[in-house]
Amino acid sequence: MVIQGLIAVLVVGGLFFAFVSAVGLYRLPDLYTRAHAASKSDTLGSILSLSAVALAFGADVATIKVAMLVALMLITSPTAAHAIARAAHEQGIEPWTRGDDR
Amino acid sequence: MIEGPVSTILFAGALGFVTISVVLLGRILVGPTMQDRVIALNVVGSNVVVVIALLAAAMELPAFLDVALVYALLNFLMSIAISKFTVEQGGVL
Numbered sequence: 001m002v003i004q005g006l007i008a009v010l011v012v013g014g015l016f017f018a019f020v021s022a023v024g025l026y027r028l029p030d031l032y033t034r035a036h037a038a039s040k041s042d043t044l045g046s047i048l049s050l051s052a053v054a055l056a057f058g059a060d061v062a063t064i065k066v067a068m069l070v071a072l073m074l075i076t077s078p079t080a081a082h083a084i085a086r087a088a089h090e091q092g093i094e095p096w097t098r099g100d101d102r
Numbered sequence: 103m104i105e106g107p108v109s110t111i112l113f114a115g116a117l118g119f120v121t122i123s124v125v126l127l128g129r130i131l132v133g134p135t136m137q138d139r140v141i142a143l144n145v146v147g148s149n150v151v152v153v154i155a156l157l158a159a160a161m162e163l164p165a166f167l168d169v170a171l172v173y174a175l176l177n178f179l180m181s182i183a184i185s186k187f188t189v190e191q192g193g194v195l
Binding site for chain 1: 108111129137138142144148151160171174181182185186188189
């Protein structure tokens with residue numbers, strides 16, 4: 001019963017952070033601020049939801065795979081966002097400053 | 103497939119992640135630069151990984167987790183490959 005409540009809380013938390021990430025991708029003014037929304041809140045949302053999956057499997061071999069998936073997301077998602085933002089910087093895309101229109 | 107509240111919670115979570123991903127397709131269409139599209143596509147890809155893992159738990163099919171692992175690796179590889187490609191204009195591919 002406690003496990004059930006914990007799973008529900010983790011899934012709802014993951015959905016909340018994925019929603020925050022989607023709002024950030026829509027509302028923020030330029031590429032670099034959007035990379036910030038995409039890398040941080042989306043990683044946290046994924047990790048919370050995957051923790052719910054690990055709790056649902058319980059003590060099983062599958063839980064080790066979920067832990068590997070969590071570690072993989074934790075490392076690769078910010079790295080990919082960093083690589084894309086750096087590629088944009090080397091292409092000469094200027095960051096947004098206050099006063100520019102979007 | 104198991105019945106019960108845990109399964110329902112996990113299916114509902116998967117439905118929510120799918121809805122967020124479908125909404126994010128708008129950012130992929132709008133752009134305006136190529137890197138905007140790639141970042142939005144990366145977020146959609148990691149949401150798909152989470153959806154696969156949630157469905158694996160909801161339907162009690164642990165084999166789906168291998169699919170999720172491979173999808174996460176390919177998602178990372180796609181972002182790195184596209185960012186390398188845009189900087190060096192075909193130098194690495």
